[in-house]
Amino acid sequence: MDKVILLNPYFSHTIWGGKKLREVFGYDEPGDDIGECWGISAHPVGESVAASGEFKGKRLSELWNEHRELFGNAEGDRFPLLVKIIDADDDLSIQVHPDDEYAKLHEDGALGKKECWYILDCPDDAELVIGHNARTADELKTMVSEGRWDDLIRKIRVRKGDVIQIDPGTVHSITAGVCLLETQQSSDITYRLYDYDRIRDGKKRELHLRKSFDVITVPAPDISGQIQKNAEQEDNSVAVLSSCDRYTVSKVKVSGGFSFNCDAGFVNATVIEGSGRVFDKEVKKGSHMLITAEGAKCIRMSGNMELIISYI
Ligand code: ZN
Numbered sequence: 001m002d003k004v005i006l007l008n009p010y011f012s013h014t015i016w017g018g019k020k021l022r023e024v025f026g027y028d029e030p031g032d033d034i035g036e037c038w039g040i041s042a043h044p045v046g047e048s049v050a051a052s053g054e055f056k057g058k059r060l061s062e063l064w065n066e067h068r069e070l071f072g073n074a075e076g077d078r079f080p081l082l083v084k085i086i087d088a089d090d091d092l093s094i095q096v097h098p099d100d101e102y103a104k105l106h107e108d109g110a111l112g113k114k115e116c117w118y119i120l121d122c123p124d125d126a127e128l129v130i131g132h133n134a135r136t137a138d139e140l141k142t143m144v145s146e147g148r149w150d151d152l153i154r155k156i157r158v159r160k161g162d163v164i165q166i167d168p169g170t171v172h173s174i175t176a177g178v179c180l181l182e183t184q185q186s187s188d189i190t191y192r193l194y195d196y197d198r199i200r201d202g203k204k205r206e207l208h209l210r211k212s213f214d215v216i217t218v219p220a221p222d223i224s225g226q227i228q229k230n231a232e233q234e235d236n237s238v239a240v241l242s243s244c245d246r247y248t249v250s251k252v253k254v255s256g257g258f259s260f261n262c263d264a265g266f267v268n269a270t271v272i273e274g275s276g277r278v279f280d281k282e283v284k285k286g287s288h289m290l291i292t293a294e295g296a297k298c299i300r301m302s303g304n305m306e307l308i309i310s311y312i
C-alpha cells in the first residue's frame with residue numbers, strides 16, 4: 001500500500017478571488033479570480049485526483065468508495081473532510097453554514113459545515129467578521145432588513161498563524177487580503193446574508209435570508225475561546241491547533257527529519273511553507289496529500305517545512 005498519495009487540487013474562480021494561489025503557491029492555474037484551491041476533496045463539486053502511486057488518476061471519492069483500507073477502514077458514506085486554501089482578494093460575502101441536522105433535512109442529505117481557519121497571510125490590520133450583536137431573532141431580522149451592517153457584525157483582529165474555529169450558525173466573512181487554509185466538513189452549503197450589493201455579470205449573487213435566519217445562533221456566543229493566537233512551535237513537533245467532534249487540525253514543523261504518529265486511520269496534509277519529503281515523496285509549499293493507513297502508523301518527514309494536517 002502506498003504510504004502517501006499526492007493529490008492534484010480543484011480550483012474555483014470567484015468574484016472575490018485573486019492571483020496568489022498561482023503567484024505565491026505556484027499552482028498552474030490561469031486567471032486573476034482564483035478564489036479557492038480544494039487541495040483534499042472528495043466533494044462532487046470539485047474533487048482531488050491522485051497524482052502519484054498505483055492509484056494515479058483516481059478521484060479521492062473513488063479511493064474512499066473502492067479502497068477503504070487506505071483510510072483505515074473508516075466508516076461513513078463519504079470522505080468526511082475538505083481542505084482548501086482560500087485567497088480573498090476582495091471581501092467574501094457575510095455568510096453562515098448549517099449544521100448536519102439542518103443540512104440533511106433541507107439540503108438533500110448534505111453535511112453541515114464546521115470549519116477551522118489557519119491564517120496563512122494577512123494585512124497588518126486584518127479583521128475578520130465573526131459573530132453578530134443582535135440580541136433576539138427579531139432584532140437580527142430588523143438589523144438585516146435595515147442594512148445596519150456596521151452595528152450588526154462583530155470584527156476581530158487576526159495575524160498570520162492564528163487559528164479560528166467557526167461553528168455552524170456563526171455569521172462570518174473572510175476579508176480582503178486574507179489568505180487562509182480551511183479544514184472543514186465535506187460540504188458546500190453556504191447561506192449568504194449580505195454580499196455588499198456587488199454586481200457580477202449584470203446581477204447580484206443570490207442571498208439566502210430565510211435559511212440564514214433559520215440557522216444563525218442568536219444571541220451569538222462569545223468566540224474568544226475559539227481563537228488560538230499564533231504560538232511558537234519547536235522544530236520537529238506536532239501541535240494540535242483545533243479539535244472538535246468532526247476533526248482535529250494540527251501543525252507540523254519539520255527541520256531535518258522526524259517521525260510521528262497521530263493515532264488516526266488516515267491523515268490529510270498540506271505543505272504551507274518550505275519543502276522536503278514525506279516518506280519518499282518530494283513535496284513543497286502547496287503540495288497536498290493523503291497519508292494512508294499504512295503511512296499513518298508512523299509518519300516520516302524530512303526537510304525544512306511546515307504542514308497543516310487533519311484527521312478524524
Ligand atoms: Zn465559511
